[in-house]
Amino acid sequence: MEKLDECQSDDPADTSDVDLPEGWCRTKLADVGMLTTGNTPSRSNERNFGNIYPWVKPPDLHRTEPITSTAEGLSKEGASVARLLPPGTVMLSCIGNLGKVGITGTTLATNQQINSVTFYDSLVLPRYGFHYCKTLRPWLEDQASATTIPIVNKGKLSIAPFLLAPQAEQLRIAQMIDILLEQLNQARDHLSRVPAILKRFRQAVLAAACSGKLTEDWRQLHAEEDSVASLRQSIATKRARAWESAQSAKHRKRRYPEPAPLDEAELPEIPETWTWVSADEVCSQITDGEHIQPRYQAAGLPMITATHVRDGFVEFTDVGLISEEDFQRCLERCAPAKNDVLIVSVGATTGRAAIVPECQPFAMVRSVLLLRPLMEPKFLLRWVQSRWSQTWISQASGASAQPHFYIHDNKRMPVPLPPTSEQAEIVRRVDALFALADTIEGHARAAIFRADKLTQSVLAKAFRGELVPTEAELARREGREYEPASVLL
Secondary structure, three states: OOEEEEOOOOOOOOOOOOOOOOOEEEHHHHHEEEEOOOOOOOOHHHHHOOOOOOEOOOOOOOOOOOOOOOOOOOOHHHHOOOOOOOOOOOEEOOOOOOOOEEEEEEOEEEEOEEEEEEEEEOOOOHHHHHHHHHHHHHHHHHHHHOOOOEOOOHHHHOEEEEOOOOHHHHHHHHHHHHHHHHHHHHHHHHOOHHHHHHHHHHHHHHHHHHHHOOOHHHHHHHHOOOOOHHHHHHHHHHHHHHHHHHHHHHHOOOOOOOOHHHHHHOOOOOOOOEEEEEEEEEEEEEEEOEEEOOOOOOOEEEEHHHHHHHEEOOOOOOEEEOOOOHHHHHHHOOOOEEEEEEOOOEEEOOOOEEEEEOOOOOEEEEEEEEEEEEOOOHHHHHHHHHHHHHHHHHHOOOOOOOEEEOHHHHOOOEEEEHHHHHHHHHHHHHHHHHHHHHHHHHHHHHHHHHHHHHHHHHHHOOOOOOOOOHHHHHHHOOOOOOOOOOOOO
């Protein structure tokens, strides 16, 4: 029999020089509980698996509440060759993603990636042990074998450091941790909903912008500034000149192609001062990228794919590099320039759109469409990003497993055309509201990060004896002599 404040640990991994509260001691995991490594019953025998006993794998861990059910379970036959654990056992992932922790809420088993500790009743309360084991991730990572997949076997885990407090104190610590972490989890849950809320907000802004509701007050003050009819004529002139210039550059003589007619089916209502046009009417060029994929090489000039067209911007990291000869050939078909609008035209992200910034020249593959606007480029981008436009693109792309938004469909895509000054005002207001949403989203991310840090802070304080009054402190407050409990180690 030894006093709690007299027991000592011979744990070589314990380098902590923090003074422990009176009545606490440093020991190791094997001294306070029985360790068990899980296993997997033979999968060649289907009768091993069923729904009698939960069977825990690492993805099932990291729950706050005790685990009583899992996606995959064992039958009685499977449990007979497994290693069953009683309720209150703490489980730690020790292969791969180290340090995920869970606690059993019923009799169950685990696979071989998990080592478990069934704490001795006389020494450790399960909930206290559960929370303490959450602090072991850095130690596990430091002890992991130097292989492709980090592994900490039962032998190594047995010498993991453990801070042992009097049981009455363990109870108060575990209860306080539960209360504080529940509050943090609720805050984190609320914060995690912010991105979805802001996504709906941005779509509502785009809907208001592209229907004219966002600038309804502005139109009342600027009704006579410019007309959409004159703008349409100006765009037609610019389109024809751009075509003639392209023909001269290529030494061609072809007949000028009139704009493709717009799809007039079920168009939403827009202000009387606006008009509907086809995308082809307000763009000097609509095309796609290179159809013959050049070979990538270690050095060369950049070529982007649909992956690099993000939501609103072009990502230039990890782009493919092609030769100068291939690059020039690609630019003959499609040479992206500042303020061009790019739209993903193939696959699951069909419709995702971005605007080209001022940047070095780049080529692109055929899974990306290019629109060269003769109207406010950012207004066209916002229109493409709107829910109505995205739905139209989706329907035009077909319902197959591999959607494809073709050039001829893009050309007839409906586009609302406000007067030039209103386009600029819409862009200004949308940008301001989106910037506000981005700021809120950034604050939410920072708050989640702080909540994660607070979780670690709570655990650190708890196991330094700073979260609740220690037994020794309570004795002093009550004017009685502190007598450390006796335990058997």
